[in-house]
Amino acid sequence: MNRQPAVAGAFYPADPKQLHAMxxxxxxDAETAAKVPKAIIVPHAGYIYSGPIAASAYIRLKKAHDRITRVVLIGPSHRVAFKGLAVSGAQYFVTPLGAIPVDQAAxxxxxxLPFVGYGEQAHTSEHSLEVHLPFLQEMLDDFTIVPIVAGDATPGQVGQVxxxxxxxEETLIVISSDLSHYHDYATAQRLDKATSQRIENLQYDALSFESACGRVPVSGLLKVAQEKSLTVKTIDLRNSGDTAGDKSRVVGYGAYVID
Structure with missing residues (x-):
């Protein structure tokens, strides 16, 4: 069983040449850095909105293109409500750029774990994982993925996973989350700056769904970062008013790295 793309042609181009060019x-256009991150938090909107922000984190994988062989990818559920975390029985996740094998053993x-189960319904139409796959295919050589959709789960449960x-160094953690939704430009900037400060301060229990739609997986990563004495750095913070033009009702996007 393969998981077929659900938002190709909508969130990003379905044509492989157009997708690669974008x-x-x-x-x-993104600025690279010397250090390869262990984990990144990246947005999951349509590419014209959040693609440049996501790219600011993905470009940092360049020096590890042949070293990173497994990506643990966790994003929020937008369409299906459930408790815990949902994995997929799919052998491959398919994009216009090809098929990515799933790490079945992982x-x-x-x-x-009692709160992790198979949930194909949570994966079938979910875009929060899918939009990251072409970026990963562009940046890495041969790799597998561990795709996880987060429902109603605690930071501790995500942290255990x-x-x-x-x-x-063979494993990259990718957490998928947008920030504030549908405020005016100035309000979004203020809210997203405050959220970024909480993320950098590892205040995982201070995030709300209003501040980050991927609050559940983000909080789990921040809890682990706190326990491992790691630091989180904001590398890009913009919103759809910066990328797609309309500033009257915007969605916030941030890119963060744990080196």
């Missing part, structure tokens, strides 16, 4: 442009290992899959 990604290449975003990544060319999936089976975390299903031993991350601890189990943390691995070494």
């Amino acid at each position: 990604l290449d442009q975003y990544l060319t 999936v089976q290992a975390i299903t031993q 991350l601890d189990a899959l943390w691995g070494g």
